Amino acid sequence: MKKSKGPRIPLVAWRDGRPRYVPSATARARGEKGQDLKHPSGSWFTYEQAFEWSQEKRAALSASSHAGGAERAPAAPAGPARGTLPAAPRRPATGRSGRTLAHIVTDFTDRSPRMLGKDIVEGRKVRPALAPKTAQYYRDAASLVRRLDGGDFWARPAEAWHPETISLLLDRAEVCHGLAQARAVRAMLSQAFANEVKLRHRKNNPMRFLEERLPVLPPRVRYGSVEEIRHLVAAADLVGRPEVGDMVLQGVWTGQRQADRLSLTHAQLRDLTLAFRQAKKGGQPLEIPVARLLEKRLAATARRRQQREDALREGGTPVVVWPHVNLDEKAGRPFKSKHYQHVFREVANAAAWGLWRVPAEDGGPPALATVVPSGRPAPRHIGTLALARLPARGAVEVLPPMPSLLDLRDQDLRDTAVTWLARAGADKMEIASITGHSLKTIDQILQHYFGLHPDLAKRAIGKLEDWYMGAEG
Incomplete structure (x- = not known):
C-alpha cells in the first residue's frame, strides 16, 4: 500500500490512513516484527488508540531493553461485546484532561459533521456542509501544524493553549511557511477551538482574545505576457x-x-x-x-x-x-x-x-x-x-x-484573461460576461489592470486626439 502522511505517532506508520507498527532496526534485531494495529473484530485502531498503544509499546521496549529480556508487544484492545457500544479510548496523560492540540484539531477535521460533508439541521437551524475545497484548506493547515517544529505544538496539552501560546504558534508558522499559511492556520484554529467549546471541553475560544492581528495579504497582480x-x-x-x-x-x-x-x-x-x-x-x-x-x-x-x-x-x-x-x-x-x-x-x-x-x-x-x-x-x-x-x-x-x-501560477491565468481583454479594447461589461465577475465589483477588480500596460494609455491618447481633431472643426 502507498504510505500516506497520516498523524505522526512513534513506532506507527500510516498506510492509506491505516496504522501499522514499524519496529526500529534495533528492535527487529531482537526479533520484533511489524503488525497491523487492529482490534480482534478486524476494525482498525483510531488515532487515540494507536497513540495509546504506541505509549505502552515504547514503555515495554524500554523496560525490556533495561532488563535484557525479550520484548513483547502490548495486546490490541479487546473488541466490544456483541450488541454493546465500544468504550471511549483512554486519552494519553499529557495534561489534566489528557487532551492535546492534536485532539482539538482532529475532533474538528475528522469528526465535525460539516467537515465530513454533512448538513446540520436542528429544527429551523440549518448549516450547510463545508465545500470540499474549504474542508481541504482546513486539513492542510492542520497538517502544517502537525509538522511544525517536529510536532512540538501538536502534542502540547489543551490546558496550555492561551492567546500567548497561539501567538507563538502563528509566529512560527509565518516564519517557517509565510503569511498566507499563517492566516490559514489561524482560520483553522478558530474553527477548531469553536468546535471544542461546542463539545464543552472548554469554556471559551482563546482565538477571540488574540491582541495581534495578522496583516491582510496584498492583492496579487500578475498576468502573463x-x-x-x-x-x-x-x-x-x-x-x-x-x-x-x-x-x-x-x-x-x-x-x-x-x-x-x-x-x-x-x-x-x-x-x-x-x-x-x-x-x-x-x-x-x-x-x-x-x-x-x-x-x-x-x-x-x-x-x-x-x-x-x-x-x-x-x-x-x-x-x-x-x-x-x-x-x-x-x-x-x-x-x-x-x-x-x-x-x-x-x-x-x-x-x-x-x-x-x-x-x-x-x-x-x-x-x-x-x-x-x-x-x-x-x-x-x-x-x-x-x-x-x-x-x-x-x-x-x-x-x-x-x-x-x-x-507564474495557474490562478494568474484568470488575471491574464482580464488584462488581455482590456488590452484588446473590451469594456467592463464585456469582460464581466467572459470572466463572470459581478457588476458590483468589476470596477474595483479592473483598477488593478487598466494601468498596467502602456497599450491602454496609447489607445486612450489616440481616442483623445481623434476627439480633439473633431472638436477643432
Whole structure:
C-alpha cells in the first residue's frame, strides 16, 4: 500500500490512513516484527488508540531493553461485546484532561459533521456542509501544524493553549511557511477551538482574545505576457503534458478558475460554445464562444484521447470513458486539484529553467532534460531528466530558459484573461460576461489592470486626439 502522511505517532506508520507498527532496526534485531494495529473484530485502531498503544509499546521496549529480556508487544484492545457500544479510548496523560492540540484539531477535521460533508439541521437551524475545497484548506493547515517544529505544538496539552501560546504558534508558522499559511492556520484554529467549546471541553475560544492581528495579504497582480503563455504551452507539449497546455489556454481564453476548468465536461461544449456555471459562491451561468486557437487545441486533445482508447481496446484493456474535457493523460482519469497544481508547477519550472536534448548514457536515443538549480526539487510528474549541469558535449537546446515563469501560477491565468481583454479594447461589461465577475465589483477588480500596460494609455491618447481633431472643426 502507498504510505500516506497520516498523524505522526512513534513506532506507527500510516498506510492509506491505516496504522501499522514499524519496529526500529534495533528492535527487529531482537526479533520484533511489524503488525497491523487492529482490534480482534478486524476494525482498525483510531488515532487515540494507536497513540495509546504506541505509549505502552515504547514503555515495554524500554523496560525490556533495561532488563535484557525479550520484548513483547502490548495486546490490541479487546473488541466490544456483541450488541454493546465500544468504550471511549483512554486519552494519553499529557495534561489534566489528557487532551492535546492534536485532539482539538482532529475532533474538528475528522469528526465535525460539516467537515465530513454533512448538513446540520436542528429544527429551523440549518448549516450547510463545508465545500470540499474549504474542508481541504482546513486539513492542510492542520497538517502544517502537525509538522511544525517536529510536532512540538501538536502534542502540547489543551490546558496550555492561551492567546500567548497561539501567538507563538502563528509566529512560527509565518516564519517557517509565510503569511498566507499563517492566516490559514489561524482560520483553522478558530474553527477548531469553536468546535471544542461546542463539545464543552472548554469554556471559551482563546482565538477571540488574540491582541495581534495578522496583516491582510496584498492583492496579487500578475498576468502573463503573450510570450510567457506561448513558452509555457510549448514546454507542456515538450515534456509530455499537453493537457497542462490545454488548461493554460482555457484559462487565458475563458478566464475561468482552475476548479471550473478541471470539472469541465463535454456536455458543456455545445456548438463551439463553452457553458460554465462557476462553482464559487454560486456563480452565474456563462456562455463563452470558443476562440479559434482553443478550438484547434480541443480537436487535438480529442484525437489524442481517441488514439489512447483505441490502443487500450486493442490490448484487451477495459476503457473508462470520462465525461471530463481535461484528464490526467498519464493516469487516464480526471485530475485531482493538488496533483494538477504539482504538475503545473513542474511544467512552469521546466519552462523557466529551459529544456535540452542530451545524449543517453547507454547510447540510446537522446533524452529530454532540464537543469534544476541547487536546492530546488527535481521533477516527478513530467517526462524530463533532472540534471545538476549540462554534459560537456552533445546537449541541444530545444526551449530556452524564461526565468520570469518561476512566479507564474495557474490562478494568474484568470488575471491574464482580464488584462488581455482590456488590452484588446473590451469594456467592463464585456469582460464581466467572459470572466463572470459581478457588476458590483468589476470596477474595483479592473483598477488593478487598466494601468498596467502602456497599450491602454496609447489607445486612450489616440481616442483623445481623434476627439480633439473633431472638436477643432
